[in-house]
Amino acid sequence: MKEAELATPVYIVDEAKLIKNLEILHKVEVDTGCHILLAQKAFSMFRVYPLIKKYISGATASGLYEARLAYEEMGGENHVFSPAYTESEMSELVRICDHISFNSLRQLDAHRKIWEASNASVGLRINPEFSTQEGHEIYDPCAPGSRLGIRLCDMPEHLPEGVEGIHFHTLCEQGAEPLAETVKAVEEKFSIYLKEAKWINLGGGHHISKAGYNIELLEKTIKHLAETYDLEVYLEPGEAIALDAGYLRTKVMDIVHNTIPILILDASAACHMPDVLEMPYRPPLKGSGAPGEKQYTCRLASRTCLAGDVIGDYSFDKMPEIGDTLTFEDMAIYSMVKNNTFNGMPLPDIALLHEDGSFETVKHFGYADFKERLS
Ligand SMILES: Cc1ncc(COP(=O)(O)O)c(C=O)c1O
Numbered sequence: 001m002k003e004a005e006l007a008t009p010v011y012i013v014d015e016a017k018l019i020k021n022l023e024i025l026h027k028v029e030v031d032t033g034c035h036i037l038l039a040q041k042a043f044s045m046f047r048v049y050p051l052i053k054k055y056i057s058g059a060t061a062s063g064l065y066e067a068r069l070a071y072e073e074m075g076g077e078n079h080v081f082s083p084a085y086t087e088s089e090m091s092e093l094v095r096i097c098d099h100i101s102f103n104s105l106r107q108l109d110a111h112r113k114i115w116e117a118s119n120a121s122v123g124l125r126i127n128p129e130f131s132t133q134e135g136h137e138i139y140d141p142c143a144p145g146s147r148l149g150i151r152l153c154d155m156p157e158h159l160p161e162g163v164e165g166i167h168f169h170t171l172c173e174q175g176a177e178p179l180a181e182t183v184k185a186v187e188e189k190f191s192i193y194l195k196e197a198k199w200i201n202l203g204g205g206h207h208i209s210k211a212g213y214n215i216e217l218l219e220k221t222i223k224h225l226a227e228t229y230d231l232e233v234y235l236e237p238g239e240a241i242a243l244d245a246g247y248l249r250t251k252v253m254d255i256v257h258n259t260i261p262i263l264i265l266d267a268s269a270a271c272h273m274p275d276v277l278e279m280p281y282r283p284p285l286k287g288s289g290a291p292g293e294k295q296y297t298c299r300l301a302s303r304t305c306l307a308g309d310v311i312g313d314y315s316f317d318k319m320p321e322i323g324d325t326l327t328f329e330d331m332a333i334y335s336m337v338k339n340n341t342f343n344g345m346p347l348p349d350i351a352l353l354h355e356d357g358s359f360e361t362v363k364h365f366g367y368a369d370f371k372e373r374l375s
Pocket of ligand 1: 204
């Protein structure tokens with residue numbers, strides 16, 4: 001089908017751009033021998049899991065449901081980390097996951113009988129207490145008071161019996177330099193455990209597929225860990241897999257005026273791109289400029305009742321009209337996985353832009369998807 005035939009709102013994942021990212025990640029695997037996993041919390045469009053599996057080793061999950069999804073739809077290496085598991089979750093996870101990371105010694109021991117009787121390799125998430133980001137405390141697992149990872153002061157003298165891996169996740173949309181600094185801090189504090197472990201997982205937050213990312217330093221850091229401590233090295237990026245590889249196409253439904261023209265869209269920040277309000281950030285919009293940069297500046301907002309459901313102010317060469325479509329960029333990641341039907345808003349369709357330029361609607365949602373979750 002052609003783009004004009006797609007319904008709105010719709011998330012469109014761009015296969016060619018996804019492949020471009022995956023080629024970069026695949027090369028890091030080949031150059032260093034590391035294993036790269038899709039962090040499904042960022043992107044779980046399982047229709048493209050077979051494509052992703054051609055380039056990287058597998059997936060990682062934040063709990064049972066994501067782990068099941070990767071097991072059923074990808075079939076590669078399957079890792080999981082959660083701050084806490086129930087007994088029944090653990091009984092299922094040990095059947096479908098090859099690597100399980102625990103957030104506390106209490107959780108490790110609470111489930112010991114189950115994981116000891118399985119083939120899963122078990123790791124501990126550490127907190128290096130080494131922050132490399134400023135301004136986004138909710139994305140900083142090393143921030144004071146963090147519940148994520150075991151601090152050095154709470155680690156035993158040696159890795160507990162049966163533990164084979166070390167996991168840390170401390171970065172968010174960052175380069176290889178903060179990773180290298182973090183690895184240095186981890187070596188200074190946790191080297192005894194690195195020597196005892198078989199694998200290390202460097203978490204996510206690596207913006208590997210972003211232009212200008214220092215891949216040479218990333219590869220040097222991975223090889224250093226692998227060679228110095230004889231470790232298998234894992235990375236579990238989410239964003240880097242589908243960075244800039246998706247759009248949210250929306251239609252202008254009405255235009256009202258209050259100080260500036262306000263476009264009422266069939267897409268919503270609160271429902272369809274919650275990170276715009278949570279981070280917060282202003283998503284890029286195809287063909288637009290900063291406020292005042294082009295002749296017509298408009299506010300883009302949603303048709304929900306939330307006063308703050310505003311995406312941002314953008315300028316245009318030509319005044320947008322009712323019925324026009326607008327395309328937000330970089331909408332594959334942390335969008336579909338976080339959306340909701342607040343206000344009874346319809347969920348956007350999910351579509352694929354194939355490499356040959358054709359479009360395919362992969363999934364359409366309706367009233368049942370709204371109702372089924374409510375009672
Ligand atoms: C444990 C863990 N691994 C991987 C990721 C993926 O991070 P990103 O999508 O920023 O690469 C996250 C994100 O929060 C995480 O918490």
